[in-house]
Amino acid sequence: MTKQETMMNILGNGTKFKGNAKIAGSLRIDGEFEGGMTVSETLIIGKTGKIKGDIKTKNSIIGGYINGNLKTDEKVELQSGAKFEGDLICKKLIIEDGVTFDGNCKMSETKPAIEQQKPKHQERI
Numbered sequence: 001m002t003k004q005e006t007m008m009n010i011l012g013n014g015t016k017f018k019g020n021a022k023i024a025g026s027l028r029i030d031g032e033f034e035g036g037m038t039v040s041e042t043l044i045i046g047k048t049g050k051i052k053g054d055i056k057t058k059n060s061i062i063g064g065y066i067n068g069n070l071k072t073d074e075k076v077e078l079q080s081g082a083k084f085e086g087d088l089i090c091k092k093l094i095i096e097d098g099v100t101f102d103g104n105c106k107m108s109e110t111k112p113a114i115e116q117q118k119p120k121h122q123e124r125i
Contacts, residue, residue, distance in 0.1 A: 007024060007026070008025060008028065009023055009025060009026065011028070011029045011030065013048050014031060015031035016032045017032070017033045017034070017035070018034045019034075019035045020036040020037070021033075021037050022037075023039040023040065026044065027039050027042075027043050027044070028046060028049075029044070029045050029046065029064070030046040030047075030064075031050075032049075033051045033053070034051075035052075036053050036054050036055075037053060037056070039055070039058070041058050043057040043059070043060045045060075045062045045082075046064055047063045048064060049063070049065070050064055051064075051065070051066045051067070052066075052067045052068060053067075054070075056071045057070075057071075057072050057073070058072065058073045058074055059072060060072045060075070062076065062078050062082045063079040063082050064082060065083045067085045068086045069086045069087045069089075070084070070087075071090075072088075072089065072090040072091075073090075074091055075091065076090040076092070076094070077094040077096075078101065079096050080096040082100070083099075083100040084099070084100070085103060087105070087106075088101075088103060089105075090105075090107065091107060093105065
């Protein structure tokens with residue numbers, strides 16, 4: 001397998017997994033996963049997929065349910081019908097109509113606001 005090729009792993013509908021996982025390549029979840037997860041490429045959560053736990057990945061396409069924090073190096077796409085409960089860190093975010101998002105989002109590509117400098121000399125009245 002060359003570096004350009006990525007392996008697709010699948011957790012099928014009706015399958016339940018509990019524990020921590022480190023995935024080389026991409027992962028599609030149509031079943032249930034509970035625990036911590038690191039995915040080197042793209043995480044795809046189908047409409048029936050459910051995750052409870054913290055996730056780190058390169059890209060994410062979410063159609064199902066996540067309860068936990070998601071740190072994505074690049075892009076997150078929340079598809080219609082998806083439900084996300086937790087904090088999200090990403091560079092790019094797409095949210096379709098019909099998504100439930102309950103949490104905080106930080107776009108790591110943005111720079112913090114520059115504090116306004118106070119004048120050195122203030123006049124007193």
